[in-house]
Amino acid sequence: MPISFIKTEKQKHLYKMASELAERFHERAQEYDETGEFPILNIEELKRTGYTSLSVPKEYGGKDSLSLYDFVLLQETLAVGDGSTALSIGWHLGATMDLFEKKRWNEEKLSAYANQVLQGALYNRAATEPQTGSPTRGGKPQTTAKKEGDKWILSGRKSFTTMVPVLDYIGVIASVEGTDQVGEFLVERSKDGVTIEETWNTISMRGTGSHDLVLTNVELEENDLVEILTPELKAIPSGWMLHIPACYLGIAIAARNYAVKFANEYSPNSIKGPIRTIPNVARVVGEMEAELLQARHVLYSIADKWDRTVDRSQLGPELGLAKHIATNSALSVVDKAMRIVGAKSLHKSNPLQRYYRDVRAGLHNPPMDDMTIAKLADLAFKEME
Ligand SMILES: Cc1cc2nc3c(=O)[nH]c(=O)nc-3n(C[C@H](O)[C@H](O)[C@H](O)COP(=O)(O)OP(=O)(O)OC[C@H]3O[C@@H](n4cnc5c(N)ncnc54)[C@H](O)[C@@H]3O)c2cc1C
Incomplete structure (x- = not known):
């Protein structure tokens, strides 16, 4: 079972x-x-x-x-x-x-x-830019919104816009010209001045279509400024971002399933029966299982805590921890799966090499590991104050 x-x-x-x-x-x-x-x-x-x-x-x-x-x-x-x-x-x-x-x-x-x-x-937010890097670092967008009469005029370039080939609505994060404010502007993909540059040619998550979005004098209504991103708003934890660790653990599960099936079936003529009977192979399978289960328990228990908590304002460090543990465990589980399967895992036709490339991307989705660790250190120091 x-x-x-x-x-x-x-x-x-x-x-x-x-x-x-x-x-x-x-x-x-x-x-x-x-x-x-x-x-x-x-x-x-x-x-x-x-x-x-x-x-x-x-x-x-x-x-x-x-x-x-x-x-x-x-x-x-x-x-x-x-x-x-x-x-x-x-x-x-x-x-x-x-x-x-x-x-x-x-x-x-x-x-x-x-x-x-x-x-x-379909909707997604376009927050990242070539000059700011990850928006979680606090850089100010170079994409700007200029007020002209009762219209907004939006111009700039966004990178890493996942799913942009099929998006209907894009939440473009832009600086409001003449102010210190940064806001989200709801842009319909079909608007004049909205184009895609097909820049997404990576080794990881190749099917996300995370191309550049180019905005050239896109005219928007006044109420298309849907939100001003205040520091208070940005400080509210985002439970929904647990879809990121869930994704990378799903990839790790696929790798684990492949490796366990392989160990059960692969029977070289140097031994009797499949390689699962070799103690070292069984040990790596067990270690892989332990790591995966540990990460899944952390992820699911933090999701459950979110669902049960009324005041969620303090849950940020734990959400970050779930992502940190899940993405790093996913990397390690895929690595172990490949060690079990051996050199066959390197063949282009073998799904393990895709999982190996895909899990790497988890490191570069928010929150980044160094920020999570810094927040946890902060928490530890605060507890002693
Ligand atoms: C598969 C995938 C899908 C994505 N989808 C989306 C999406 O739909 N929408 C979206 O907006 N973004 C998306 N992103 C972008 C993502 O959120 C990051 O913004 C992007 O990966 C850049 O992060 P980075 O850490 O590589 O870049 P950078 O922030 O440029 O960092 C590069 C390096 O510099 C260091 N660094 C830079 N600034 C600082 C700083 N201030 N303090 C400390 N260290 C710093 C980092 O640690 C890192 O080592 C996606 C990314 C990936 C990989």
Whole structure:
């Protein structure tokens, strides 16, 4: 009996839905990775099955409310099939969850957005720029919004805009000209002046379509400035970002599954039976299992704590810890899986080499390890004050 993190009937249903999708995505993953094309068929399937609107709450027309625990379970399961697709849709589902939870936009914008998502619209935030690097470091965007009469004129370039080939709405983070303020501007992809430069040619997460978004004098309405990013707002922890560690653990589970099956079946003629009977192989399998379970327990228990906590303002360091442990464990689990399988894992046709490349990207998704560790150190010192 495998160790399961499913606790409710609803989670059983969500798991079934995500694992069926994952199975189909797995069949296409190698081709998308090799061509570097965006996995459009996967996204279409996610829309058809209603996956893309799962985080719209009931009061806005959604089916049911999704807890953070449910969300982590869904995303981890999906990533077993294809990490790139899971990370891509994770931004949309998670950011949507966050919008409604924190009521980040005004009511009119929120309900219009909910209607669009229920019809299949997709959204992501474009925060990173070539000059600022990770927005979590506090750099000021060079993308600017200039007020002209009752319009905003937006210009600039965003890098790493995941899923941009299929986005309908993009939350562009820009500096408000003539002020110290930075805000989110809701941009429809179809607007004049919005273009994509296909810059995403990486070794990792090749199917995320994280290209550059170029904005040239894009004209927006006054109320398209949906939010000013105040320091107070930025300080509120973001539980939804646990879709990131969930994704990388899903990739690690796929690697573990492959390696365990291989150890069970591969039987070289130097021994009797499969290599699982060799003590060293069994030891590495056990170590891999221990590391994976440890990371999953941390991730799921912190998601559960988030769901049960009313005042979530102090949960930031623990969310960071979950991401730190999950992404580093994912790297180590994939490494161990490759040691079990041996040189066959290096073949381009072998999925392990894709998992090996994909898990690296986790290190460069927020929050970065050094920031998490610094926050934990801060916490320890504060406790002694
Ligand atoms: C697969 C993938 C998908 C992504 N999707 C999105 C998305 O949808 N939307 C989006 O906005 N972004 C996205 N990103 C971008 C991501 O959030 C980061 O902004 C991006 O990876 C750059 O981070 P970095 O640490 O490499 O870059 P940098 O911040 O440029 O850092 C480079 C190096 O300099 C160091 N450094 C830089 N500044 C500081 C500082 N102030 N203090 C200490 N050290 C510093 C870092 O530690 C690092 O070693 C995505 C990234 C990846 C890999």
